[in-house]
Amino acid sequence: MSEMTCTDLVAIIRECAGDSDTADLDGDILDVSFEELGYDSLAMLETAGQTQRRYGITLDDDVVVEAKTPREFLDLVNGKLVAAA
Amino acid sequence: MNKPIVTGIGVLAPTGLGTEQYWAATRNGAKGIGPVSRFETEQYPVVLAGEIDGFEAREHLASRLLPQTDHMTRLALVAADWALADAGAKAEELPEFSAGVVTASASGGFEFGHRELEALWSKGSEHVSAYQSFAWFYAVNTGQISIRHGLRGAGGVVVTEQAGGLDAFAMARRRLRDGAGLMLTGGVDSALCPWGWVAQIACGRLSTSADPERAYLPFDSAANGFVPGEGGAILVVEDPESAAARGVARDYGTFAGYSATFDPPPDSGRPSALRRAIENALDDAGCQPSDVDVVFADGAGVPELDLAEAEAISAVFGANGVPVTAPKTATGRLYSGGAALDLATALLALRDGLIPPTPNVSELAPGIDIDLVTGQPRRADLRTAVVLARGYGGYNSAVVLRAPDKP
Incomplete structure (x- = not known):
């Protein structure tokens, strides 16, 4: 499976947790924290669950909540995808 | 402290969205019961419900809230918005810890839970939403309303089936006595999905009529159970001094008295404790039975329960001694929303001096000696109303409301 992009992540977040009340997710949000975007830990668990199903990888809940920004989340996912390839 | 006043009302009911639309329909005896449209009822013995039509959650709520809320929570959030707006209360202007939320809940978020259970058994646990952890929960409406408006005062939830709307109102009164300035209270329920349906049918009191x-x-010689519905009301109740301090100039009425009793076991041979609830509530209000101008009945729709209620009303007020109405025959029974909506209806009746009718009921059953308002609304000078509610399992509650003092 190809690398997960920020656009892919935004699509999943919108589906799982709704659009951000505070920022335009189509803008440059790579280094804006999920907290600032308005997503709490449950929103991130929901997003991680959908990511796992779509990409066929396993992400520990503990590791997921450590990813504070989209960039960190994508690094985590793409690291798993490289390891699985 | 002084007795609390109601300063805001938010209603979502099968007969209307918003207080004035609902009230216009109710005083004209409009009807909101019909075949269930939300799911296929072919394989069930019960096929009718009071459904809310025309509610589009995304017109009222941000998309962030949709994946994490059951239908009944969306209705409750909108009812709370409308109640606060009606009261002219801006949450951000209220002292953070002196405003709170107490709602009633009879079943929690069944539709959300149904969908997640289906995902669990058809696809596996990894497909169950993380939001299921709270979206089904009895306390979820209180929590979501509190978060939405930043109301960090005392909160709570009451689970007493269809008596819940009155019991939550009373718990809100207790929080005001403890020092809160403003409370949001009431109840909104909906369980119109197959899982919710079988749970409701199991109580044995639903009508199988099509x-x-x-x-x-209710009270009719053809009574054959009840029709369930969805919706309810959220009310703003305040300490009068605290309301005056924020500039409130008008209110719907005073929460004058309350009592709750619990029935003896069904096989004890002892009578229902509903009469005692009415008498105690009148005592609490400092009222005589002759002061009461109208009674909003529980209206179970089950012959023996109707008779017990009529006997309790006649024992306190005398046979045909007070006008009685049950406008809920237009909406079905709304669980925790039912008595909350009756409180709103009673306050509107006091405001306009008009008793709304009991649609569909025409011929009282033998032994029912009450002056039930049927057919047309009845004009009357209304100062004091009593609202009754009973919950499955033995809950009885009574509230006394009094019209605002005329300026």
Whole structure:
């Protein structure tokens, strides 16, 4: 499976947790924290669950909540995808 | 402290969205019961419900809230918005810890839970939403309303089936006595999905009639159970001094008295404790039975329960001694939303001096000696109203409301 992009992540977040009340997710949000975007830990668990199903990888809940920004989340996912390839 | 006043009302009911739309429909005896449209009922013995039509959650709520809320929570959030707006209360202007939320809940978020259970058994646990952890929960409406408006005062939830709307109102009164300035209270329920349906059918009191005009007929000789519905009301109740301090100039009425009792076991041979609830509530209000101008009945729709209620009303007020109404025959029974909506209806009746009718009921059963308002609304000078509610399992509650003092 190809690398997960920020656009892919935004699509999943919108589906799982709704659009951000505070920022335009189509803008440059790579280094804006999920907290600032308005997503709490449950929103991130929901997003991680959908990511796992779509990409066929396993992400520990503990590791997921450590990813504070989209960039960190994508690094985590793409690291798993490289390891699985 | 002084007795609390109601300063805001938010209603979502099968007969209307918003207080004035609902009230216009109710005083004209409009009807909101029909065949269930939300899911296929072919394999079930119960086919009618009071459904809310025309509610589009995304017109009222941000998309962030949709994946994490059951239908009944969306209704409750909108009812709370409308109640606060009606009260002219801006949450951000209220002292953070002196405003709170107490709602009633009879079942929690069944539709959300149904969908997640289906995902669990058809696809596996990894497909269950993380939001299921709270979206089904009895306390979820209180929590979501509190978060939405930043109301960090005392909160709570009451689970007493269809008596819940009155019991939550009373718990809100207790929080005001403890020092809160403003409370949001009431109840909104909905369980119109297959899982919710079988749970409701199991109580044995639902009507199996397919005729919307003959299915829910409390006190009628053709009573044959009740029709369930969805919706309810959220009210803003305040300490009068605290309301005056924020500039409130008008209110719907005073919460004058309350009592709750619990029935003896069904096989004890002892009578229902509903009469005692009414008498105690009148005592609490400092009222005589002769002061009461109208009674909003629980209206179970089950012959023996109707008779017990009529006997309790006649024992306190005398046979045919006070006008009685049950406008809920237009909406079905709304669980925790039912008595909350009756409180709103009673306050509107006091405001306009008009008792709304009991649609569909025409011929009282033998032994029912009450002056039930049927057919047309009745004009009357209304100062004091009593609202009754009973919950499955033995809950009885009574509230006394008094019209605002005339300026």
